[in-house]
Structure formats: structure tokens, C-alpha cells
Amino acid sequence: MIALGSAYKFLQSSNTATDRGDTLERWNIVTIDQYIKSMSQLQKYAGEQRQENVIFTLICCLSFICLEILRDNRIAAYTHLKNGLNIIDGLPAFLFGFLNSPTTTAGQTKAELQDTIRVFGRIEMFGCFYSPGFRPVVAIKAYNSRRFDDDSDMETLHNGEEAHFHAVNYFRDIMSRCYETSAHFGDATFWSQPEEQKQQQALVIRAIKLATLFQTLVEAPDAPEPGSNNFFCIQLDQLNICCAKILLEKMDGCHLLDYMRLNFPGFPTLSELRQQLNALVNLIRPYAASIPSKKLNLGFAHDADIVGPLYYIAVRCGDSSVKNMAGALLYEVNKFRGGFWDDTAIQKVVKIAMEAIT
Numbered sequence: 579m580i581a582l583g584s585a586y587k588f589l590q591s592s593n594t595a596t597d598r599g600d601t602l603e604r605w606n607i608v609t610i611d612q613y614i615k616s617m618s619q620l621q622k623y624a625g626e627q628r629q630e631n632v633i634f635t636l637i638c639c640l641s642f643i644c645l646e647i648l649r650d651n652r653i654a655a656y657t658h659l660k661n662g663l664n665i666i667d668g669l670p671a672f673l674f675g676f677l678n679s680p681t682t683t684a685g686q687t688k689a690e691l692q693d694t695i696r697v698f699g700r701i702e703m704f705g706c707f708y709s710p711g712f713r714p715v716v717a718i719k720a721y722n723s724r725r726f727d728d729d730s731d732m733e734t735l736h737n738g739e740e741a742h743f744h745a746v747n748y749f750r751d752i753m754s755r756c757y758e759t760s761a762h763f764g765d766a767t768f769w770s771q772p773e774e775q776k777q778q779q780a781l782v783i784r785a786i787k788l789a790t791l792f793q794t795l796v797e798a799p800d801a802p803e804p805g806s807n808n809f810f811c812i813q814l815d816q817l818n819i820c821c822a823k824i825l826l827e828k829m830d831g832c833h834l835l836d837y838m839r840l841n842f843p844g845f846p847t848l849s850e851l852r853q854q855l856n857a858l859v860n861l862i863r864p865y866a867a868s869i870p871s872k873k874l875n876l877g878f879a880h881d882a883d884i885v886g887p888l889y890y891i892a893v894r895c896g897d898s899s900v901k902n903m904a905g906a907l908l909y910e911v912n913k914f915r916g917g918f919w920d921d922t923a924i925q926k927v928v929k930i931a932m933e934a935i936t
Contacts, residue, residue: 581612582641585648629688636662636694652912656708662698663715677720680743703886706893707908714757717750726776728783735791738808745815752822756829756894764831785823786844792816810865817858821887824851824935852935859928885919888931895934903930
């Protein structure tokens, strides 16, 4: 925590200090000194699987990720992310039952560990930005428990929080499926297997179900007013679902969903999904652009929920020119925009995503 605080002071000083030399050097020395101490102390806990030690280690990993991002060392941050996910991957399966609940649950997994794993589940998508073979550990743990579930027993979304939970879960399940089937693109033999088709069918049915439930939610008498935060959040959730459906449509490379539409005509075509995505982006962008985003204050916008799914579409694209454009944009944002995805950067990632699904 001391290292993290001093790294933040270093960032502030680098932008505001009149006499930067001594000030910057002082904060940099404190940062490195405390960073080394914390890494040394952390070694004492290595290999111990008690939940208290796992929680401590994972929180350190999160702190190190933040610390390295503040220091503009994103490759080091990526390494700490992988280290944390490797620890999570080694935990016993019974500890992950809470991932199917939208709130912290009582059970065998301590609340602090649940919260920490959820944070890793949220940020692991960004590992895919830097490595196409990145394994989304938390997403896979959750998907394993509902691999053949088509949500046929879900009758309503009671509120925005529940809607968000199901939207995020759907995107992460698609992300997991993309990872585990990536070596079988265009492999007709693989996709003809009943078990693989059953999993794809469950995802198709879930998409149709979610579309119906979200429509009911936004048309309810107490639905959020356009322009409100809650309305914006629902649109973000629908953006996540739309991007997930695009990934599902393009996943197999064998036109499997064209065949499935004979039985499930409610699943939109790629052309329809492109139109939906464009409409959602046009609805969301003006709101996102209005959120204060001073570089020093790093005003926490909702840009992660916008950028993540769109950028993931780009990195999953088989076209190397699209991937190169995505990589160049990521470099530009990190190098020249302080890691902040402003409206200009969001416009660019939208354009790249649209290019990926033409």
C-alpha cells in the first residue's frame, strides 16, 4: 500500500511539480524500496493454500498490477495478473460455487476471497489484449458449472443489478468458449460432435432468452429514464451481450449458427448484430463522452465496459490487418493518452470492431 501510494504521488508530481527532479526521485525511491520489501515478505506465504494466505497474496497481486500501471509498466502488470490467476486456478473447485450468485454468498468461500476473485474475473479480459492465447481462468471456472445450462428456468430480471450479472456472465461464458475452441476454427469434424453442438445451442437459447428479458426490463413501468445512470448501465449490458453474440456467430467458422437458426430463428444474423451494435454505440457514446475524465483525477468512467467487449472482438478477428490496427490503438492509448480511453479512442475501437465483423 505504501508503494502504491508513493507511485501515485510520483504520477501526480510528474504532472504538477514545479521542481520535478528531487521530488520525482524521492517518490521513485520510496516506491521501489517498499515494492521490494513487499515482494520479499510475500515470499513467506508462497505455497500455503489457507484462504487467509490466498486472500493476502491475491490482494498483493492486485496492488502490484495497479502499481505497475501507475508506473507505465504494463508488461509487468500483465505478469502480476497471470501470477494471480495461476493462484486462483490452483484452488479447489468447491470454492467457486459463489460465481453463480450475483451477490456475496455464505458458504465455504470467505467473503473477502469471493470479492477478490470477482475483481480478477473483471480484469482478466484485458490480459487478452496483450496475448491472444491468454487463458481467462475465472471465466472458465464459472462456465464449467453451467456449460449446458440454457437459462430456460429464468423468468424475469428483477432489477438492473441482476441484469448486469447475467449479461457479464454471458459475455464471459462466450469468452471461455472462444478460448477452448480456438484451435478448432473451421474444423467441421469437431463442430459436428453432439456435445459441442449442445453447448453452442445452450448459448444460442440463452442469448434469445436474455434479449426477451432485457426488452421486458426496459419496457417496465419503473424502467430507468433515458439519460440516467441506470439507463446507461442497461445499454452497456446490452452492448456486452451483442458483442458476445457476434463472437458466438463467428466462433466455429463452419456456419453452424445458420443451421441452428432453423430451430431458433430468434437469434439474429451477423448483419443484424452489426446494426444492433452500431445503434447501441450511438446511444452510449454521447453519455460516455460527457463523463469527466481529467487525466490527473482519472475520473472513473464506464470505458472499461465499452472498450473491453469491442476490443476483444478485434483481437479475436482472423484478419491480421485488423489485429495490427487494434495493437496500434492500444499502444497509442497507453503511450499518449495515459491509459485513458477518451471519446476519440472509443470511436477508433468501434471502427476497428466494425471492420472485424464485416
